[in-house]
Amino acid sequence: MPQAFPPNSNAFAKWLLIGGGVFFVLLITVMAFFARTSNNAVGVPVSQPVTFQHNLHAGQLGLDCRYCHTSVEVEASANIPPTETCMTCHSQIRVGDPALAAVQASWDNGTPIEWNRVHDLADYVYFNHSAHVNSGVGCSTCHGAVDEMGGMWKNESLTMGWCLECHRAPEEYLRPRSEVFNQDYVAPANQTELGLALVEAYHVNTEKLPQCSTCHR
Ligand code: HEC
Ligand code: HEC
Ligand code: HEC
Numbered sequence: 761m762p763q764a765f766p767p768n769s770n771a772f773a774k775w776l777l778i779g780g781g782v783f784f785v786l787l788i789t790v791m792a793f794f795a796r797t798s799n800n801a802v803g804v805p806v807s808q809p810v811t812f813q814h815n816l817h818a819g820q821l822g823l824d825c826r827y828c829h830t831s832v833e834v835e836a837s838a839n840i841p842p843t844e845t846c847m848t849c850h851s852q853i854r855v856g857d858p859a860l861a862a863v864q865a866s867w868d869n870g871t872p873i874e875w876n877r878v879h880d881l882a883d884y885v886y887f888n889h890s891a892h893v894n895s896g897v898g899c900s901t902c903h904g905a906v907d908e909m910g911g912m913w914k915n916e917s918l919t920m921g922w923c924l925e926c927h928r929a930p931e932e933y934l935r936p937r938s939e940v941f942n943q944d945y946v947a948p949a950n951q952t953e954l955g956l957a958l959v960e961a962y963h964v965n966t967e968k969l970p971q972c973s974t975c976h977r
């Protein structure tokens with residue numbers, strides 16, 4: 761039988777397959793490694809240079825999330841407020857209080873407060889706040905009862921499985937846009953019906969949502 765390929769091509773194809781397999785396993789391992797090391801534990805408050813309390817500011821005082829997280833509706837990232845935002849009140853309220861010493865020092869020196877990140881997805885995952893907020897996903901769906909939190913913690917695992925639970929069936933989670941910042945919102949009994957109407961109204965692309973390239977680009 762005439763040979764279509766040189767005699768050692770079988771060995772070459774074999775090594776190519778093994779090489780590809782090894783590369784794939786390495787890739788998964790490296791991704792999994794970074795996935796593990798970049799995350800805080802669920803439900804454990806992260807220590808901060810200032811004991812800022814959401815339950816006091818967003819809960820008791822009733823400040824809207826957007827008072828401080830001003831970019832959350834328009835940008836991929838929700839910003840952490842600059843010291844200036846704190847000083848609109850704290851240049852008059854509890855001036856000289858030790859609990860606010862680091863805020864005062866930051867203001868005096870012009871150096872930003874170095875907040876520790878609570879949520880931090882691996883770099884190979886793309887996330888966008890404005891896309892979610894404008895499609896009717898509430899802050900509390902992902903971050904929990906922030907207005908009752910003293911310290912800040914991760915309320916959800918933020919694993920791929922968790923993201924996909926919603927990306928495969930967004931109608932089970934969507935609320936009217938007007939309720940996105942409402943921390944007390946409770947889903948109605950006819951959630952699926954409401955959700956399907958909102959998927960339509962907000963032009964949510966249910967075909968694109970579960971695809972790998974939506975989050976890994
Ligand atoms: C008075 C300003 C202020 C208001 C109002 C406010 N926050 Fe914050 N938020 C902060 C500051 C400062 C931090 C950083 C310190 C921390 O993580 O505790 C923060 C951190 C966060 C984080 C964690 C960020 C990270 O590192 O991953 C989330 C989530 C969050 N806020 C959600 C909310 C939600 C939801 C609301 C509305 C219910 C809200 N915040 C209202 C000032 C504010
Ligand atoms: C809208 C006004 C307002 C803004 C803006 C504001 N605070 Fe406050 N903050 C208050 C009030 C009111 C209190 C409670 C005062 C009291 O009970 O004596 C307070 C209390 C505090 C305390 C003391 C908590 C305690 O009892 O130990 C800290 C720390 C604090 N704020 C940090 C911050 C930081 C950091 C920012 C900016 C991210 C900020 N605040 C923005 C009004 C504000
Ligand atoms: C679909 C889930 C989801 C919703 C809805 C959501 N967040 Fe987030 N939030 C996240 C994830 C995931 C991160 C981490 C992003 C990263 O590491 O790139 C995050 C991070 C943050 C941060 C830290 C800064 C940043 O962008 O990394 C703040 C502040 C925050 N969210 C506030 C809010 C507020 C306020 C709302 C409501 C208006 C909100 N989030 C709605 C999932 C969500």
Ligand code: HEC
Pocket residue numbers: 885886887888891892895897901902918919922923924926927930933963964965966969974975
């Ligand atoms: C509770 C529901 C829900 C959860 C949880 C959720 N998403 Fe989404 N996501 C949506 C909806 C709804 C959209 C809007 C789709 C559209 O507009 O077509 C969206 C859109 C996106 C987009 C597209 C943004 C763009 O600019 O096109 C990305 C990326 C994304 N989500 C990543 C994530 C990641 C990563 C997580 C987990 C950390 C996550 N999402 C968790 C509901 C969710």
Ligand code: HEC
Pocket residue numbers: 788791792794795796798799880881882885918919920923924927969970971972973974975976
């Ligand atoms: C809705 C967003 C989203 C979609 C869609 C998505 N992923 Fe992911 N993926 C994530 C998040 C979030 C992580 C975990 C990141 C972290 O832990 O910080 C992740 C992690 C991974 C990892 C690392 C290993 C692990 O499990 O932690 C691999 C590999 C991966 N994704 C492959 C895929 C493939 C293949 C698809 C398509 C079938 C896909 N992803 C679709 C969000 C998504």
